[in-house]
Amino acid sequence: MPRMGARILIVEDEPQLRGLMRLYLERDGHRVTDAGDGPTALAAYDADGADLVILDLMLPGMQGETVLGALRDAGEVPVLITSAKRTDAERIAGLRAGADDYLAKPFNPHELTARVAAILRRTRVAASTQPPPILSLDRGRLVLDPGSRRYTLAEGVTGRLTPGETALLVALASRPGAVFGRQQLLGAVARRPDEVYERVVDVHVANLRRKLGDDAGEPWLIETVPATGYRLVAAPDPQP
Numbered sequence: 089m090p091r092m093g094a095r096i097l098i099v100e101d102e103p104q105l106r107g108l109m110r111l112y113l114e115r116d117g118h119r120v121t122d123a124g125d126g127p128t129a130l131a132a133y134d135a136d137g138a139d140l141v142i143l144d145l146m147l148p149g150m151q152g153e154t155v156l157g158a159l160r161d162a163g164e165v166p167v168l169i170t171s172a173k174r175t176d177a178e179r180i181a182g183l184r185a186g187a188d189d190y191l192a193k194p195f196n197p198h199e200l201t202a203r204v205a206a207i208l209r210r211t212r213v214a215a216s217t218q219p220p221p222i223l224s225l226d227r228g229r230l231v232l233d234p235g236s237r238r239y240t241l242a243e244g245v246t247g248r249l250t251p252g253e254t255a256l257l258v259a260l261a262s263r264p265g266a267v268f269g270r271q272q273l274l275g276a277v278a279r280r281p282d283e284v285y286e287r288v289v290d291v292h293v294a295n296l297r298r299k300l301g302d303d304a305g306e307p308w309l310i311e312t313v314p315a316t317g318y319r320l321v322a323a324p325d326p327q328p
């Protein structure tokens with residue numbers, strides 16, 4: 089793998105673990121900044137930015153979830169959560185809050201560097217490829233720019249999708265009406281195929297429905313196909 093150094097911000101209150109993470113990441117050629125609590129981390133991010141934030145959820149004072157929310161408000165830096173909270177529900181909550189990946193503690197440092205490399209690869213592929221064309225559905229009911237991930241609904245509501253939500257919707261729209269299995273969609277979202285991550289597809293669909301005003305019971309956008317997956321029911325508009 090080519091060594092492409094990234095700017096990584098580690099937010100971790102255990103000094104020993106923080107040092108270990110720094111060691112492994114610097115050995116991979118990354119430039120590391122670290123912080124032991126939320127306010128220090130947010131100040132460091134404001135000052136210098138980062139290509140990736142590794143965030144411990146259980147921090148003294150300001151909780152990791154609050155830090156994650158603030159980072160999400162500030163921009164679109166990818167966030168890898170590390171936490172001793174390890175139930176599926178807790179993982180899903182982290183991903184739903186906008187984290188890009190979740191690593192349960194204790195973890196092997198090699199697993200950490202592999203996850204970091206995977207996230208950076210996805211981010212860089214997204215940044216370096218030609219932006220996909222504007223997606224317009226149902227005569228402009230939804231218009232999405234997959235490059236910026238900004239969308240507009242016919243009623244004037246605007247907002248922004250996460251990278252995962254965008255990838256999922258673009259994948260469904262690549263073959264309107266066709267049924268996609270969860271594993272297939274997982275491939276589009278490019279996460280590791282295991283049971284927890286298969287549920288990521290459901291989380292993304294639920295988020296898309298909430299943001300875009302879709303109703304699972306009477307969908308105009310995405311229909312759930314029982315025991316299989318999902319399909320796009322909205323009709324794509326011709327390209328301008």
Ligand code: CA
Pocket residue numbers: 100101102144145146147
């Ligand atoms: Ca901690």
